[in-house]
Amino acid sequence: MINDFNYLRPGTLKEALAMYEEHDDCKVICGGQSLLIVMRQGMIAPENLLDIKRIKELDYIKFDKKEGLRIGATTTHRSIEKSDVVKKNYPVLVSMENKLASIQVRNWGTIGGNIAHADPAGDPAPVLIALKANIKVGSAKGDRTMPLEDFFVDYFETVLTKGELVLEIQVPPPEPKTGAAYQKFNLLESDMGVVAAAASVTLDGNGKCKDARIVLGNAGATPRRVKRAEELLVGKALKESLFAEAGKIASEDCEPVADIHASEEHRRHLLGVLTKRMLKQAWEQAKA
């Protein structure tokens, strides 16, 4: 049962940041799709709840060819999924959102909430990190921006300090000859991933690999890049045997934890398979 709490509903971002600064033991709620589950299970019982759902200032999707994509923190998953500019420029985000829980959840859940919740099984983070996204956070004292991969600290833990909110996700403009793909392994369509892998591949004029990113989901405490495998690919003419090798590295360079859904061994195996497959998919897109 959910505990009693003080409900704070700021009207503006400024008000929100001031309130957040002021209140101790305060959790931010927006779509509530992650928070309410842990509150209902009694895992957390905050004294104060700061509801930023109605802060329209943070609900936007902006795209600019030079600047790239900017998504406000309170933008729902459904808005991202349905956005034409996202679909055109970052189709991998749409296909990821498509399988993020149910339509009902996507209608409420927000990108900022998902990222701030820092569940290593969350879908957006691996994809966004593969796309080299940054995150902007801010408090009453000021803003700061950092690569998204530096945002996560541990299970459900981020670099956010007291009074700091997630404000914006920034994705650089898509590079030419680039492909990106994401897949999670689960038994139910749209369920949380047992494990997941995102990959992006950029080719140079000669068709060789100019850049590659491999990011694993639920393979440790935070979304993690497989840098050893990325290095393996860069500068090479890509082929399937290299993807298999990268997959093997991915299955080694991870720290998945066994639970009732899969053993550690099975998770490592799946991470290898997904990495191999996503690299191939990304490569094929990049070639096209």
Added chain:
Amino acid sequence: MNKYTVINPHSEFKVINTHVHNIDGIAKVTGRATYTFDVKLPNMLYGKILRSPHPHAKILKIDYSRAMELPGVMGVVTGKEDTLGIKQGIWRRYQDLCDEQVLPVDKVRYIGEPVAAVAAITEEIAEKALDYIDVEYEVLPAVYEPLDAIKKEAPEIHEGFERNINVTRHIEWGDVEAAFEEADYIREDWFKCGGQAHMCMETRAAVSSYTPDGKLTIYHSNQSPYYMQGLMAGVLGMREGDIRVISTYVGGGFGGKFELDGAIFCSAVLSRKLFRPVKIVFTREEDFIATKRRTPMFYYVRTGVKKDGTFCAREAKVFTNGGAYTGMGATALYLTGFFHSFPYRWKAYRYDGYRVYTNTLPSTSMRGFGAPQAMFCSEQQIEWIAADLGLDPIDMRRKNSHHEGYEVPGQATIASCGIDQCYDEIRKWINSKGKLPANRAIGISACGFMSGGIFNWFDTPYSFSSAVVTINQDGTVELYVGAQEIGQGSNTTLAIICAETLGVKIEDIKVHSGDTDHCPPDLGAWGSRQTLMAGNAVKMAAEDAKKQLLEFAYAQSGYNIVYDLDIKDRWVHAIARPERGYDYGELVKKAIRGKDGQKIVGRGYYTPHRKGMISPAYSYMLQGVEVEVDEETGKIKLVDSMTAHDCGQPINHLGLIGQLEGAFSMAAGYGYLEYMPYEDGKLMNPNLVDYKMIRATEMPPANIAEIDTYEPEGPYGAKEAGEGLTNPTAAAIGNALFHRFGIQMKECPIRPEMILNALKEKKEKEKEKKGKK
């Protein structure tokens, strides 16, 4: 698109097997249906249950004084202070199987078992109060698996049950040894079948109201109000007639809601102590950890056949994880052994079942009642035998199948059986598929099921089913049944039978069910009994009422007595001259006047007699599934499915489709998704995030071919539908994997990791073989 084929539909019916919508549908979709969850009585308190954190422990002391100091807390009850400590069970004819106190007096036997209950003015306060009840336990050694619990040194869970063996069941016919001697080929396998949560949309819920006149009214979500009335009378030391159980709308049962649960028992005990209504609604977690579940089973199967595929002998040994109490587990233990022989003619058959107590959640009946486990083992082994002998698996099954008139020795006589046509239908479907993509394969599985149980372990003095039909002066009809609507559509099915029999329209019937004060007793909704048993009672009651009407009609008509009168579609007429008739409403008015103003009342009842050991009738079916498998990850996807089904005469066309689709999805979930892992007696996934069930996106098309047969014992020829189809699918999925990869899945649910391990093992074996060569 789903296909639904009815082969040779009977055409003389006006209501039966027509497109009738669920008569409760509007109330439900508009939110007007009052479930127990919705019940609110004046002065009502809210109850919460304190549960055992230990799998096995003595309760030394319960101190709830601190809880009573909490403002808003009105009372606490414990087994020792507030109950008679009566050990109860649904097998009440057999005292040794009545082993559960619900609120135990001195010992807990599983994690989640009730220890005390509190009532407060709000649910929040009641929940908070649980933290202020201090219980002193003496923790005892515990045991969780049946094969551990039968060891000599295992802890004793119930006094006097040697090696924790709770029940044994034995079935045997023919000379088993001699029949094995005749076999050219013998195969033996061990299987392990998992548990499954009933997962009703409505969790267990009760509102009990005890009044100073010594009467108790209970709103309760259950499958059999009559059982609840009887069981509660027993544990409270009251008369049945002083207890009224109301269960107007019930959000699902699936075999998990016809025993006493913590909600009904604790709310009643609290209400009796406090003289105020008390409501207890289980959370989803409580429903997972503190109700009951499908019985996990270890199955040993040995089968002997001739080279040509003729079945000779089978023997099976089964050890079931009974959990802490008997529940309906004794029946599941018998039925799994019985249905393990289905749907085949074994010259000799022997089954030994052992239900073993463990310190885990008790296991009990669940849709399929022991048969899904039996079929998972049997139908896969049969597939492997056919492959070993190089025989066509459908032909081999067909050759050995039941047929009309077959007697299962000493157990049952098969009066109707459409399995032969089922084989044709499933073959047609397989052929229509042509060549499958490389990552897909089809698996099939056969089975049969009962149409209600004959056994009377509850020791009821009443008929198994009863019905009363009264006709109002305007021709509307009140149908009173003790049969229980739990979402399966029984009210609609019974209304259809009533309307067809009386010759009126479906909208003329108002069904009254789920109230022990106003409805005749009936054993309720379990074991697929209501269409046949309650259906027969309704038909008889409607015929009784109709006869009274036709007597008046006859007297007035002046016809020669060789003519037959009938009513169809509200039209009273001579069968030979249907065009000359008059309105049924007119007849009703006259008949009531003729009865000195009394309503027309018809009565009906049904109790099976001389129908063998198990059931008056059996349904038959074949399930086919097309499965896609990712060889690298082990992920299974169901792509398509086909059910060939013999339920006799379909009564409720739409209800039948819904029941078959629902059973299929539940069966598929049992086959590859629904998984209840325990660690040290604790369920590891008591929530709907971690317990995976089929959702709309996982559900493949459910194609259905209904075979036309006529069951002489059923109303209008009807028999079971909707439970039996829970049985075959897990094996069908296993068989698809066997055909695709040659792997044998001996454990369900079949999880991706198990598939990969089986593939690995197979590769290693092949390597070994090559190496030897």
